[in-house]
Amino acid sequence: MTNDVKESFSADSPPAPAALAAKVRTLAPSMTRSMQRVAEAVAGDPAGCAALTVTGLAELTGTSEATVVRTARLLGYPGYRDLRLALAGLAAHQQSGRAPAVTADIAVDDPIADVVTKLAYDEQQTLADTAAGLDTVQLGAAVAAAATARRIDVYGVGASSLVGQDLAQKLLRIGLIAHAHTDPHLAVTNAVQLRSGDVAIAITHSGSTGDVIEPLRVAFDRGATTIAITGRPDGPVTQYADHILTTSTARESELRPAAMSSRTSQLLVVDCLFIGVAQRTYETAAPALSASYEALAHRHTPRSR
Known part of the structure; x- marks a missing residue:
């Protein structure tokens, strides 16, 4: 460490x-x-x-x-x-x-009602643990960087890629330029284009996913502000992170792999980051969000012939 x-x-x-x-x-x-x-x-x-x-x-x-x-x-x-x-x-x-x-692990013969109860408790505990351990100073710094960024790149693979896509589409809807990269080659080639004033965000629960670390390293070397959302604050990814946002997870079990529980805490951190950015950019974010709602509503309304 x-x-x-x-x-x-x-x-x-x-x-x-x-x-x-x-x-x-x-x-x-x-x-x-x-x-x-x-x-x-x-x-x-x-x-x-x-x-x-x-x-x-x-x-x-x-x-x-x-x-x-x-x-x-x-x-x-x-x-x-x-x-x-x-x-x-x-x-x-x-x-x-x-x-x-802490509740017991989910057993293969648990009634479905018990599964619901145990999963609900674990989700609640994961969210509470993440909120308790989240460094709000680091979060505030990450928000400030993202709110003024020329461009935001987000890296993630597997379950973390879903979280990255969620963050990117949220940022796009408030008028920011954000891209989620799941292809490791495209992630690196895009990271090369970053510079001071840009932001790169890596999402990796293990903190050691090479396909996520490499584009973050490149972005770091190019002078972009780098952010790591990880469950391992001592993991290799943090070597190239200006700001570290730590997530927590429920206990992994045979029927509930780490990818499931880590996603819950990652989504909470992503939502906190997004809301912070939306608050700081409210004058432009609010109209952009309204415009996106209106565009979607128009798309879902059947056209008269």
């Missing part, structure tokens, strides 16, 4: 208790296995871990006191004492019913 990423997750004030579970889910995949054990323990039983000393938690997880302290710092807390306070707060939230425990 780069120093910049470490600093972005080590703010002057520790994250609120409600954001702790979101940080664990976001950062756990990039942790060492021993740190993952600590993170999983505190997220799974915040009340029990809040009652433990640093030595007790190290013994419970089969790790060392140093590992416990490093995990606390990676999660954004100055030390273990601050993490314990957050755990106590999270436990209080759960006991009050405001932060229910």
Whole structure:
């Protein structure tokens, strides 16, 4: 993990208790296995871990006191004492019913009613985690860059390409020049044309999708402002990102791959980015949006003969 990423997750004030579970889910995949054990323990039983000393938690997880302290710092807390306070707060939230425990994975023989309930909860949790972990300073900077951009290119493949297309068409409807590129060769050849004053946005949950990283790197080298929307704030894509917007995901399971849960959080970030841009460009965005509605309404109205 780069120093910049470490600093972005080590703010002057520790994250609120409600954001702790979101940080664990976001950062756990990039942790060492021993740190993952600590993170999983505190997220799974915040009340029990809040009652433990640093030595007790190290013994419970089969790790060392140093590992416990490093995990606390990676999660954004100055030390273990601050993490314990957050755990106590999270436990209080759960006991009050405001932060229910994570539901079980969807089983192959679950009744469809249970599937609906579990998916709805996971979607809600994913959105809540993403909102809690989203850096609004980074978001504001991304909004400012996009609102004044000469041109906006968006890169994504697979499920992320659908999110990229959604963002591009939203921006087009408020009068901005935006293109979503799903072909990696076209993405790179278009990125070469970017310059200072343009914006390039890469969407990749893993943060390591080569077909998305390469055009972002080219755009970065050409002087464009670059934005990464990713679930891995320490992933390779962030090396070429001026602004990082972090997403969260529900737990992946056999019947619910990462592409499904990551799309939910990506769409939330995209909507936040779009609304911010629309607010900043309201004088031109509002008439453009009205014109697009009118054009579509006219198209859907049957013509009289």
